[in-house]
Amino acid sequence: MKTWMEQARELFPWTRELRRDFHMHPELGFQEERTAARVAQVLHDLGLEVHTGIAKTGVVAVLQGGRPGKRVLLRADMDALPIQEANDVPYASRHPGVMHACGHDGHMAVALTVARMVTESREHLPGTYIFLFQPAEEGLGGAARMIEEGVLERFPADVALALHLWNGAPVGWIGLGEGPVMAAADEVTLRLQGHGGHGAMPHLARDPITAAGHLIVALQSLIAREVDPLDTAVLSIGQVQGGSAFNVIPEEVLLKGTLRTFKTQTRTYVKQRVEALARHLASAFQVQAETRWVEATPAVVNDPHVTKQVRQALQEVWPEAHIDTDARTMGSEDMAFFLERVPGCYFFVGSANPQKGLDAPHHHPRFDFDEEVLPRAAALMAAAATRVAGHVE
Ligand SMILES: [Zn+2]
Ligand SMILES: [Zn+2]
Incomplete structure (x- = not known):
């Protein structure tokens, strides 16, 4: 079997096309209609059971692995920001005054790549994978609304995982801390x-x-x-x-x-x-x-046991990467609401590349990340998810 990194690299053109499509068509919180439709279409084409309209535009797809294991929720956020993009790139935003300036376009492309890789190896894999695409992370309360609408009762999970591309650090850096990592x-x-x-x-x-x-x-x-x-x-x-x-x-x-x-x-x-x-x-x-x-x-709090399993998986799949176990920020994230209810782990994946001029901060009109991070992030998440799914106490 090919490694997750090899599979993700092969899928890179597909992943990048998805990311650029999302980037060109950004939508604000709870208005992610086109975005959610594309996400649902990709998941449907993979043969997954797809549920839409959760918290207005949220999408959930479930994949059963071939072996018993834990139920792992993988969360990606979908919303853009009310910012006029200043980047002069072919995939720049086509929606005036709206921009994917936080990297959520990348999060969706990564999550869909994980869904595709996991689907292709499903019979060998333990556990169940719940791919959750959340609306309105940027201050509008998308996570809380999904939980209020009963998403965790409909799709109960044993572990929850998410990542954030992080332009505060270059590609090759991973921020993975235990306990509170965001305020x-x-x-x-x-x-x-x-x-x-x-x-x-x-x-x-x-x-x-x-x-x-x-x-x-x-x-x-x-x-x-x-x-x-x-x-x-x-x-x-x-x-x-x-x-x-x-x-x-x-x-x-x-x-x-x-x-x-x-x-x-x-x-x-x-x-x-x-x-x-x-x-x-x-x-x-x-x-x-x-x-x-x-x-x-609330604060984003990483479960120490899950974080340890995730760290081992990340080290194996990308040994050259530097894992910073002290990574914490006073920023906040509504993944906190999922992690309050389900033990899990939220980690940062360095996405900047100053040599290519791709190091503007998040929420900046010139924000953009190095797309080379996408296959790496997908491999990291696939490795982490399958590791925790198969973990037996
Ligand atoms: Zn943001
Ligand atoms: Zn964000």
Whole structure:
């Protein structure tokens, strides 16, 4: 039998055609109609049992291996971003203002290549493979909606796997950490309510702008002084809204920001302290504070046992690659919702190539990756999936 890497290399032209087709026709979250239709068609042509319309545009296909084993869920995300592509390539986006600037086009092409390779060797393989194509990863809650619609009850899994192409590192680098590898994300809104008035007579008003200035600085002190330096948290205020004229003290100021943490304990603690700090600081300035949180995603947490099996499989299939076991980022990913319910592993596959000028960061209008990574990523995922499927305790 050919190795996964040999098979994936043979399929490279097919994989690349899929990736370029997805790249040329990007669609935003929950609008992946054409994308989902192409995904479903490929899976159907492979002879798989295909289910569509899950969480609007989600697609699931199931493949039974010839031998008993675990049920492995392989997840790929399908959505693009509201960005105007600045790359001058033949496969550039044909949809104005929409672009695959995160690599999800590559994720789909890789997952379909894995589906094809696994299908071709099905009788020799252990386990069951659930290929899950998820809509709306970029902040719109596609994973959570698939779970709410019962995808894990309809297609129960013992292990869940996913990868992300990663332009922060060159082809040949793999980021595979145990435990939390991406952060929990919470959105905070702080409303400071004062009393408006004339800019020349601040003593007759209660100025929420001055209070907001102090609060922004105090929030950074909270992170620096109250979070264990060996743990980590980041709180960035990204929006400040208030005021309508240079000489008017406004009634209120709104601050909006994002909190990222790895540990549940730290997450709960910082949220409580932000709320308390805002309340007390507002009171010191004789204004009122109201704090609201929206929970976006939990942390992406890799199961240590599954991660160990995945690491062995990756080393075997691509021995020259460098595996970075400390790879972690404060970015967030809604694969976290699957990994909260199913033990599994999420890993990063370096996809940049600075010599070819392919190293713009994710979500950049010039984002593009080295397509040479596609067969390698497919071989890695096929090796990982079949390894965990056949793993006996
Ligand atoms: Zn992204
Ligand atoms: Zn992404």
